[in-house]
Amino acid sequence: MQIHKTSKPMGILVAVLFLYLLAPVILVFPISLSGDSVLRFPPTSWSLRWYEALFENRAMLGAFWTSLSLAAIVTVLSLVIAVPAAWVMVRMEFRGRDLLFNLFTAPLLLPTIVLGLAILIVFASFGLLATMQGLILAHLVITLPYALRILAVSLATQNMACEEAAKTLGAKPLTVFFRVTLPMLTPGIVAAAALCFLVSFDEVVITLFLTGPRISTLPVELYNYVYNTADPLVAAASVLLILLTLGVILVVERAMGLGRAFVK
Amino acid sequence: MMVERAMAAEAALGTPEGPDHLVLSEVGMTFGTLDVIPSLSLSVRRGEMVAFLGPSGCGKTTTLRMIAGLLDPTRGRISVGGRDITHLPVHDRDMGMVFQSYALFPHMTVAQNVAFGLEMRRMAKVEIRARVERALAMVQLGHLAGRKPKALSGGQQQRVALARALVVEPSILLLDEPLSNLDAKLRDEMRVQIRSLQQQSGITAVFVTHDQVEALSMCDRIVVMRGGHVEQYGTPNEIYERPATPFVASFVGRTNRLSGRVDPSGRLLIEGRPVAAEGRLPEGAVEVLVRPHRMSLRAASEEPPAGLNSLPGVLTGATFVGDLIQATVRIGAGEITVEQLTRRRSGLPEPGSAVTVAWEAGDTMVYPEGRA
Numbered sequence A: 001m002q003i004h005k006t007s008k009p010m011g012i013l014v015a016v017l018f019l020y021l022l023a024p025v026i027l028v029f030p031i032s033l034s035g036d037s038v039l040r041f042p043p044t045s046w047s048l049r050w051y052e053a054l055f056e057n058r059a060m061l062g063a064f065w066t067s068l069s070l071a072a073i074v075t076v077l078s079l080v081i082a083v084p085a086a087w088v089m090v091r092m093e094f095r096g097r098d099l100l101f102n103l104f105t106a107p108l109l110l111p112t113i114v115l116g117l118a119i120l121i122v123f124a125s126f127g128l129l130a131t132m133q134g135l136i137l138a139h140l141v142i143t144l145p146y147a148l149r150i151l152a153v154s155l156a157t158q159n160m161a162c163e164e165a166a167k168t169l170g171a172k173p174l175t176v177f178f179r180v181t182l183p184m185l186t187p188g189i190v191a192a193a194a195l196c197f198l199v200s201f202d203e204v205v206i207t208l209f210l211t212g213p214r215i216s217t218l219p220v221e222l223y224n225y226v227y228n229t230a231d232p233l234v235a236a237a238s239v240l241l242i243l244l245t246l247g248v249i250l251v252v253e254r255a256m257g258l259g260r261a262f263v264k
Numbered sequence B: 001m002m003v004e005r006a007m008a009a010e011a012a013l014g015t016p017e018g019p020d021h022l023v024l025s026e027v028g029m030t031f032g033t034l035d036v037i038p039s040l041s042l043s044v045r046r047g048e049m050v051a052f053l054g055p056s057g058c059g060k061t062t063t064l065r066m067i068a069g070l071l072d073p074t075r076g077r078i079s080v081g082g083r084d085i086t087h088l089p090v091h092d093r094d095m096g097m098v099f100q101s102y103a104l105f106p107h108m109t110v111a112q113n114v115a116f117g118l119e120m121r122r123m124a125k126v127e128i129r130a131r132v133e134r135a136l137a138m139v140q141l142g143h144l145a146g147r148k149p150k151a152l153s154g155g156q157q158q159r160v161a162l163a164r165a166l167v168v169e170p171s172i173l174l175l176d177e178p179l180s181n182l183d184a185k186l187r188d189e190m191r192v193q194i195r196s197l198q199q200q201s202g203i204t205a206v207f208v209t210h211d212q213v214e215a216l217s218m219c220d221r222i223v224v225m226r227g228g229h230v231e232q233y234g235t236p237n238e239i240y241e242r243p244a245t246p247f248v249a250s251f252v253g254r255t256n257r258l259s260g261r262v263d264p265s266g267r268l269l270i271e272g273r274p275v276a277a278e279g280r281l282p283e284g285a286v287e288v289l290v291r292p293h294r295m296s297l298r299a300a301s302e303e304p305p306a307g308l309n310s311l312p313g314v315l316t317g318a319t320f321v322g323d324l325i326q327a328t329v330r331i332g333a334g335e336i337t338v339e340q341l342t343r344r345r346s347g348l349p350e351p352g353s354a355v356t357v358a359w360e361a362g363d364t365m366v367y368p369e370g371r372a
């Protein structure tokens, strides 16, 4: 890549754009440290009381753990399903392969509200509403297309000659998969895992249909909280969410560099 | 010139005369509706190195991949040492393959790459370590055993790929344009190295290339391929000196084309002048091929040399390239090139002047017209 010297007006424009995009995120930090009892900017006093309140809020904490375990389970399941599925769709030749691939990645394009309604109708008849299993299944519908797409692209760009070399050296198909294909797919797997985790952890629209007093996720709980109360507790929660997201991105960055994981 | 020198060196070593090792009988490959290899038969002797030589898209890689088992032939039979392997899975074939892209495992070190095939054969750890060490020493890469492929130069990667394929002592070594990604100097070095490794180990090898110098200088025999079939199969010397078709003659080495005619009494005439050639001649319109450096040039005023074929022409241009002078001469409607070693005292006639082109009867190659 070539780096050009940017002109001054251009530089200012970029700075303004960034500020516009990041302002809400940045504003959350001071607000979370507010000592006021209502949401306002700038705060008139400072304290950690809203962090304390957050950690004493049992509903919020429960929702956090639900979200965390839900995202973890969904991520693992997405990979377990998407890795072999992507392999089949990229490496095997069969009729209707492209059609199948487009079908599996299509939910990406569907409005989530439509998806949510459809899932609600189907799950209601199976008694899956407000259950962990229901949430897992619903989130898989959203995360699988992402995982499949990322992994398929990684696989397609992978040098097939390496797999062929392994075969000529005497490796059976499964050995080729575990000793060559999978290790070479690591960047794609890490990227897919990070994305699945964040998408699941962050998901509101579909989850809203499926949660209730019995089980709720953090984003839904926050949504409900804001609906009723307008105090800086949500800011404190947002700060923690931002830090968690940054943490995940940092792990990916450490593992391989963001550019390689997502762009390639 | 380079071609002839390379062949002379090769001929001195002699060719293995072992029994047939790898045999392809009427092998064919069709992709969808595309008949890439209609029917191909050939056999490679034990310990022999055979080149598949041909223009791009003629089916060299396809044939090699069928031998390796990476492609399932649509028709025909492939056998190794008398055993039918046509439908044997790749991992049971015991063949070493060197890919054009080297295909080293990026997540393994050089040593792990080389060890891979041995691990697949469930060899003991100590034995593996010893063999890997020996294989890396053989390609002079012992000091880089711990490196990842990415940290190696092209030539080094190439040698790792070679060591990885050879360390398992495969029954046959397959190489698909292994030198095409290297620069000219390295290519010369690797040519010598690959050939000497192959001869030391006495392994049967198939070498795909579209570089005639590689084929002529490294291999015992050459399969000249074109459009999925074998145009000629023979030693470098046979291919070069007695090309079976005009295609072979112009693909391997350079050649001049003249049109002629063989009259019913068997006399060859070019531009109405009798020309001597060896062997039986096809009657009717013919194409006459002569290599540029087998021709010589002199002023028309000089006495034409006795015992040689000679044709009158007009010198249209000359390029001095140090060792050689390349002259273009118009003969009738056509134009040919004559290459002559430079000598201190004799200059060339002026361009535009009348000249005589001469060559030996044995250097005249005659083919029926229209056989391409």
Ligand SMILES: Nc1ncnc2c1ncn2[C@@H]1O[C@H](COP(=O)(O)OP(=O)(O)OP(=O)(O)O)[C@@H](O)[C@H]1O
Pocket (backbone or CB within 6 Å): B031, B034, B036, B054, B055, B056, B057, B058, B059, B060, B061, B062, B063, B210
């Ligand atoms: N999987 C495939 N599907 C369809 N056609 C193919 C396939 N593989 C090869 N071909 C076609 O078969 C022909 C021969 O290909 P091949 O790769 O064997 O040529 P090659 O002699 O190795 O050429 P090159 O010197 O360019 O490597 C080409 O016309 C190619 O387009």
Ligand SMILES: [Mg+2]
Pocket (backbone or CB within 6 Å): B060, B061, B062
């Ligand atoms: Mg090829």
